[in-house]
Amino acid sequence: MKVLGPRELFEDVQNSGLCIGCGACVDLCPYFRNYKGKTARLFTCNLPQGRCYAHCPKCEVDLDQMARYFWQAPYEGSALGPYREILAARRGPALEGDSFQGGGVVSALMVYALQAGLIDAAVLTGSQGMFPDARLAVNPQEVLECSGSKYAAAPTMAALNRAVRDGYGLLGVAATPCQATAVSKMRMNLLEQNDFKDPVALVVGLFCNWSLDARRLAQFLCQRIDLQRVRRMDIPPPPAGTLVVETDRETLEIPLDQIKPMIPEACNICPDMTAEWADVSVGMFEGRPGWNTLVIRSQVGADIVTAAIEAKFLETSSLPAENLNRLARAGTAKKKRCLTTLRQRQLINHDGDGARYPLRIPEDIAKRLLDG
């Protein structure tokens, strides 16, 4: 994969409105910072190559190269990415708490991994007021403080960068698809640094169809409610079509039509709904409150799920075929939407003409996805 520097990153991603604010470039150096959900370049850096560009999930992501690296197989463009098994799952009795979004599977896996010593810290997303906040959790309590979905784009990868700098070497990461892409690019050591050691032991992917611009969401909500009182947000499964915001005084239901204009442009060029570059991916289970959908992808993922079940941190059951089909249709639809947008904006390329593009997919796969 092509690796350039911060100037190209700034030009291609931030100045082009394609930055999702995942934090992959943040806290690697003094130049990129995230403030209230938005990544800023503080000063110019003129290095021809940098980790900021290398890790960014919105520049020069070659899906085929990544698939061959992680899955030892070409990129196929399947709806849900490679997986071994898809299950229904929820936290087991070993995990107490009541602030989970769905089945509490992400928290359960992270707490279990911490307690079992599989990871030494968990990179998670907390909240600071209305704004998502990159956190490093080193004990179960800190994991539980981060439970619950954040619908705004989060700079979580900044916590990963800080953790690596601070010497953590067995990190668990809960990552949305863009963040999981960034983690994977980081793990590939594209700059071929001699002293690189993969610091990530577990990636728990989070399903994501789109996120919201944190600042615009905060501005929108502050005209309607007291932001300090927000306790929980949820987007219930279709056909609800609303964003539900709960404060300690009231529950506000906002039609998604009013919310969707706040989706960052970066989400429209994302082909991944189920965090395909993770060991396991977790999402909502439509029609069964208190449960999650769990996609087991890698051997690491399979092993931890088995161990977590044994330790009573996790319970699983089979996923009805109807749910799987619905999920696959949604995954395919997102890929098609993404490729359509990429084609329209001329942001996809496969011919190696020297130009820079956010995403590269083998042309036959792209064609199939667009036609499908």
Add this chain to the structure above:
Amino acid sequence: MSQLLDPQAVTRLYMGNEAIARGALEAGVAVVAGYPGTPSSEIVQNLASVARERNLYVEWSVNEKVAVEVAAAASFTGLRSLCTMKQNGVDVAADFLLHLGLSGVRGGMVLAPCDDPGGLSSANEGESRQFARLLELPLLEPGDFQEAKDMIKWAFDLSEELGCVVMVRSVTRLSHASGDVILGELPSVEKKANFKHRPLPQDPQSGPMHSFPVPQKHQAQQRKLERAVEIFEASPFNTYEGPEQPELLVVTSSACTLYAREAIDLLGVQDRVGLLKLGTTWPLPPKLLGKHLKSAGQILVIEEVIPFLEENVKILASEMVLEIGPKKIMGKRDGQLPMVGELNPDLVIAALAGILDTPYQASSAGYAEAAAQVGEAGAPPRELAFCAGCPHRASLWSLSRALELDGRDGFVCGDVGCYSMAIFPTGFQLTKTLHAMGSGIGVTSGFGKLEQFGMGQPALAICGDSTFFHAAIPALVNAVHNQTNATLVLLDNSGTAMTGFQPHPGLPYDAMGNEAIPIDPVKICESLGAKVRIQDPFDLEQTEKCLLELLAERDGVNVMILRKPCALSPERKKTKDFEMSVDKQACLGESCGCNRLCTRVFKCPGLVWDSTSQSASIDEVVCIGCGVCASICPVGAIKKAEAAK
């Protein structure tokens, strides 16, 4: 004792501004007022230093308009007064001067603006000469250091004879260069002030001072100029040297006299070129001009910046064409000399050599090339930069970061002071508008009202403490009154640092070193209803946090005062808070993760890049130990240790 008070008849090497100050003393000046501005500042400073011995009242006024008003008050009482400022100060004072021209003066009053052709120390190369014509005031221009002293002294007499302010204009190369001056007598004069505001029929020097009735006062003012012309016709400050019938007549004044004389000498064309040096340049004496214009077929007018003298000469030449015949008058309008920037002997030589068709080679072939090679090795290119330990660097660093983090494409409206350099890399190119004193907050006040037209970018104003008092307060009042969303960041370094630490109204002492009442900007801003925060700019983290909060609030007018004395201030000079060092092993240097943030971006002159060790290093000679760079190093490789006191 100051050499300014040396006895008469001795010869002293004086800077032009010292010569001006001595001239004022020889004239028996009583009151001196001005506003600091390069190249004028040393006049007031020198006079302040002898205020006690010479029974003077000397002040640094809050701005140039007030300075002229203070000086005028003295004149109204019969005292002699001098007022100094840089060229654009006259713009500030022009409104009062316009009316003062009509009301006239009583005691001799001299306005000595010092212009800065080329804008060497200015954000403009404005022309105070224009104001003489605009305000209808007589204008004198000394051509050397002796004249600078003598002409000032004469200007006081002239002012009293005419009853109007007399302008004596200097330029950088006269004010800041030095030459021999033969001193005159320092008079013992009784200085007694009394404003005779009640009209006394027997005393024409009585009655109120104002501009009414306007047409009559205006006519009286023009009669004063007519009288000035009569006097100028015989002025010894207008001299001619050269043949009776020169092939080319050079008409010049001011420091250009020196360039013209040198050029004629180097070209060896003394027998072909006549040099008419004018000391009285507005209004021009037509008889004198007519006599010399008639003697030559072609004329070259040599002056700096705009063709002020050239145009006035052309007007007279056209009026006298039947008498003197048609003339070819050259200068700036035909491109012989540039319309911008300073002149120098080379430029004048080039013009003369071309007109006279006289080849001239300043140096042998190859010299320029060899000199350039030597120069390149010996004199590395240097950008304008804040000093080591300058609080502005720290303030602008935090401002720059805060605006980027805020992420709404915000910008800074700059103002006049050292921090004007925020347009350059040393200030992270943060300032996007820069005009006059106090204009930062004025322009910001305007930007803040554009939300109704869809402008979502936050604008921040910066200004220094002296500038705050000079001209920012009215704009701040405007912003508050009109409910603008505006933030003013007051870079309070406790002095008029750029021009040499002259006191301003915020300080507890005055120009003469006496106790003064310090005016607190915090109280002023708060009394206007602005929210005020005070912060130490060296605490980068807190400053950034505070700025981000201010940017987020955007509710009315906020003022943030970043307070830290200038690194060169008497208070901080030769003191060191920290001994700085760099852990060369820890320094990331050019690696990804730093890429020389300290020496490439922050760029304090106390930090240098050591290419041998590929790490940052402290320049012990330059570093003043402020400790700020330790806060910016991403890996803590820059260490600070308490310095021994």
